[in-house]
Each structure stands twice: as structure tokens, then as C-alpha cells.
Amino acid sequence: MPKLDRTDLRLLAVLQGEGRITNAELAERVSLSSSACLRRLQRLETDGVITGYAAQVEPQAVGLGLQAFVRVQLARHEAGAIERFVEKVEGWEEVVACHALTGDMDYLLHVYVADLPHFSRFLLDRLLNDAGVADANSSFVLRTVKRSPSLPLGHLEG
Amino acid sequence: MPKLDRTDLRLLAVLQGEGRITNAELAERVSLSSSACLRRLQRLETDGVITGYAAQVEPQAVGLGLQAFVRVQLARHEAGAIERFVEKVEGWEEVVACHALTGDMDYLLHVYVADLPHFSRFLLDRLLNDAGVADANSSFVLRTVKRSPSLPLGHLEG
DNA sequence: GACAGCGCGCAATATCCTTGCGAAGAGAGC
DNA sequence: GCTCTCTTCGCAAGGATATTGCGCGCTGTC
Structure with a gap:
């Protein structure tokens, strides 16, 4: 874990919220020259602190009207x-996240689909068909209260 | 829902994977001039298809060694x-996502913390203290199998 | 007090962004 | 079939930005 000073944390905080900000404005935000700012940014990238950048797409705007969380139990371990x-799982693009969890179920999948028929195809044709899944329990998203692209950084502030 | 042609979908696919790519290279990827590419990009942003850009930060690199999913039941509705x-919830930076779900529990929270003591403080001092929570059931992430910043777009291809 | 190591700002060049303009193509109405 | 309109394209120019080398100043060590 590379050590990060206060300026690095400010850089990360800004970039988690505005990933496509120009280096010049980023430098101004954190009170650095653009060259010093760019060198810190490159260091964060090569050190693996920043692993990439992503555009955030509005699900509704691309026809993804339904989200589900599916708890999965494997037949064999x-x-x-x-x-x-x-x-x-890595090959199914509907699955945006998959975690192995403690508790009753083995895995939790976060799934984006267009609608219920689409989800039905996903569940029956993919998840329950030849993936070694013994049981799957689905919950649908009624309302998204919060969806933040930013990891918490407050615990690192000196 | 604005209509998106094949070029728009390619733009979105590229930007979901490389959000900080220069407009010039983006244009080359989708076989457009840089001016046409920029105008499409600006349209996607003003139409709300692209809602923003975010740097992806490696949780381990910023001392976030523990993830949990917490299922929450409210005392009153x-x-x-x-x-x-x-x-x-919106004020707690440890919570990166919160969804209202169908099923037994009212809400599912995705939480990032440094370690178990940090999680304990979050659970006892915040979630179970004066937030109107009747019950909370926590599962910890043992292994992250997949974490994709990209929404599926395959269902839109002509 | 001298020295090494690190991070900074300045400056110059190469690259990129951004806008105005004219042209080509698609679709509607007559 | 023709024209008109709307949209989107590529080109080009000027302004902004990224990127690199260089020298300075600070800090900690011996």
C-alpha cells in the first residue's frame, strides 16, 4: 500500500467525482502546477491506486429498466x-458484479437487464443451465437510494 | 430514452472501459473525425446518457480491506x-450503494470499511443508532469474482 | 555544514480541443 | 421525381492543454 499524502487524497477525491477533468483544472483544484499534478497522477496510475476511468451511463437511457440481486448457491464446491x-459469470455481460459472501448463500450477483422477459432468459438459459448452480434467489431493485462511484477516503485524512 | 445508433453504442462501450481517453483517439476507434466524435459525445452528455466520469480506485490501495453487504429492515415504513x-444513508460515505429491494428485507447496503473495528463502529454508531433500523443482517465479501464498471449494451445492437 | 533525495515550478514544444463553415445524405411533402 | 429541410459529416484554424527537460529549494542524514 503506497503512502498517500493529503494532496494525493484530494486528487483521488476530485477524480472519483470528475474523472474526465483536465489536468490543468485538476492542478488548480489542488493548488499545484500542472506538471507536478500530472506527475502525481501518473504515479497514482502506475502504482495501481487508480486502476482506470469509466464513463457512468444512465441505465434507463440504454434500456436497462430492471436491476436484480441474485443470491446463488453452487451445487458443488x-x-x-x-x-x-x-x-x-465473467462472460455474462448482464452481471456487473459478483462477490463470494459469508452467510447462507455462496455468491451475490448484481444483474442489469432490460425487463422481466430478459431476466427470465438470463435466469433460465444461463444461470440455471449448466453453470453448476443448485439454487438461486432473486430480489429486484424497487428504488436506488444511493449509487456512488466514490470509495470513502475519510479514514485516511490526517 | 434518446435513440442511439451503432456509433453511439461503440462510443459508450469505449468510454465505459477507458473514460479518460482523448477525443482524438476515441474518434479513431469509432472511425469518425474528431469534431463529429466530440459533438456526439457532448450530445450523449447533455441528453443524460452519460451522467459523469469517475476514476476507479483500488480499495486495498486506500486501506479499504473489508467490504460488506448489509440487509436492512426498517422499524417503521x-x-x-x-x-x-x-x-x-446519503451522508454515510462508507455506503457506496443502497437499494430498496423486493423480498424479506427492505434495503441492501454495499459498504466499504478499513477493517472489522471500522465496520463495528459503522454498524453500532451509525446504522443501528437513530436511523430507524429494526434489523440488520451483514454478509462480508470473501472474494470479488467480478466488478465491472460497464453496463451491458449488447441488447441494443441491431 | 555538506550532501543526497525528493518534489516543486517554469518554459517550450507537441498534441489536442473547439468552433465555424460548407457539403453530402435521408426523409417529408407536393 | 423534385425540392426543401434537417441532420451529420469532414476540414481547417486558433486557442487551450499535455508533456518533457531543467534548475531551484526543502528535508533529513551523516
């Missing part, structure tokens, strides 16, 4: 079965 | 109680 499941 | 809960 040998390394091979898990690896096969992971590879399938 | 009047509009006022819900609004108060939502406002609290």
Missing part, C-alpha cells in the same frame, strides 16, 4: 466447479 | 421514516 462458474 | 433513513 470443488475448485473445478467454482472455476467453471467464475468463468461463466 | 411511513414516508417520514423512510426519508430520514435515506438522508442518513
Whole structure:
């Protein structure tokens, strides 16, 4: 874990909210010259603190009207079965996140689909078909209260 | 929902993966002149298809070693109680996402913390203290199998 | 007090963004 | 079939930005 000073944290905070800001304005925000700012930014990238940049797309605007969280139980838990499941998950573009969790269920999937028929195809044709899934329990998103692209950084402030 | 042609979809796909790409290279990727590319990009932004850009930060690199999903049940379900809960959630930076879901529990929270003591403070001092929460059920992330910043776009391809 | 290491700002060049302009193509109405 | 309109394109120019080399100043060590 590379050490980050207050300026680095301000850079990260700004970039988590405005990832496409110009280096010149970023430098002004954190009270640095543009060259010093660029060098810090490049260091954060090469050190792996910043892993990339992404445009945030409005789901409704691209016809993704339905989100679901699916809790999954695998039928078998040998390394091979898990690896096969992971590879399938990585290939399904509807799944934007998949975590192995403590608790009753093995995995939690976050899924974006156009509508219920689309979800039905995903569930029946993909998830429950030849992926080694014993049980799947779906919950649909009624309302998104918060969706922040920014990780918390407050715990690092000196 | 604004209509998006194939070029728009390619723009979105590229920008979801490389949000800080220069307009010149973006134009080359989608076989457009830089001016035409920029005008499409600005239209996607003003139409609300692209809502912003964000740097992706590696959680481990900023000392966030623990992720949890917390399922929450509210004590009361009047509009006022819900609004108060939502406002609290928006103020907690540890919570990067909060969704109201179908099923047994009212809300699902995605939480990033440094460690178990940090999570304990979050749970006891914030979530279970004066936020109107009747019950909370936590699951910790053992392994992140997939975390994609990109929404699926395949369903729109002609 | 001298020295090394680090991070900074300045300045110059190369690259990129941004806007105005005219042309080509698609679709509507007659 | 013709024309008119609307949209989107590429080109070009000027202004802004990114990127690099260089020298200075600060800090900690010996």
C-alpha cells in the first residue's frame, strides 16, 4: 500500500467525482502546477491506486429498466466447479458484479437487464443451465437510494 | 430514452472501459473525425446518457480491506421514516450503494470499511443508532469474482 | 555544514480541443 | 421525381492543454 499524502487524497477525491477533468483544472483544484499534478497522477496510475476511468451511463437511457440481486448457491464446491462458474459469470455481460459472501448463500450477483422477459432468459438459459448452480434467489431493485462511484477516503485524512 | 445508433453504442462501450481517453483517439476507434466524435459525445452528455466520469480506485490501495453487504429492515415504513433513513444513508460515505429491494428485507447496503473495528463502529454508531433500523443482517465479501464498471449494451445492437 | 533525495515550478514544444463553415445524405411533402 | 429541410459529416484554424527537460529549494542524514 503506497503512502498517500493529503494532496494525493484530494486528487483521488476530485477524480472519483470528475474523472474526465483536465489536468490543468485538476492542478488548480489542488493548488499545484500542472506538471507536478500530472506527475502525481501518473504515479497514482502506475502504482495501481487508480486502476482506470469509466464513463457512468444512465441505465434507463440504454434500456436497462430492471436491476436484480441474485443470491446463488453452487451445487458443488470443488475448485473445478467454482472455476467453471467464475468463468461463466465473467462472460455474462448482464452481471456487473459478483462477490463470494459469508452467510447462507455462496455468491451475490448484481444483474442489469432490460425487463422481466430478459431476466427470465438470463435466469433460465444461463444461470440455471449448466453453470453448476443448485439454487438461486432473486430480489429486484424497487428504488436506488444511493449509487456512488466514490470509495470513502475519510479514514485516511490526517 | 434518446435513440442511439451503432456509433453511439461503440462510443459508450469505449468510454465505459477507458473514460479518460482523448477525443482524438476515441474518434479513431469509432472511425469518425474528431469534431463529429466530440459533438456526439457532448450530445450523449447533455441528453443524460452519460451522467459523469469517475476514476476507479483500488480499495486495498486506500486501506479499504473489508467490504460488506448489509440487509436492512426498517422499524417503521411511513414516508417520514423512510426519508430520514435515506438522508442518513446519503451522508454515510462508507455506503457506496443502497437499494430498496423486493423480498424479506427492505434495503441492501454495499459498504466499504478499513477493517472489522471500522465496520463495528459503522454498524453500532451509525446504522443501528437513530436511523430507524429494526434489523440488520451483514454478509462480508470473501472474494470479488467480478466488478465491472460497464453496463451491458449488447441488447441494443441491431 | 555538506550532501543526497525528493518534489516543486517554469518554459517550450507537441498534441489536442473547439468552433465555424460548407457539403453530402435521408426523409417529408407536393 | 423534385425540392426543401434537417441532420451529420469532414476540414481547417486558433486557442487551450499535455508533456518533457531543467534548475531551484526543502528535508533529513551523516
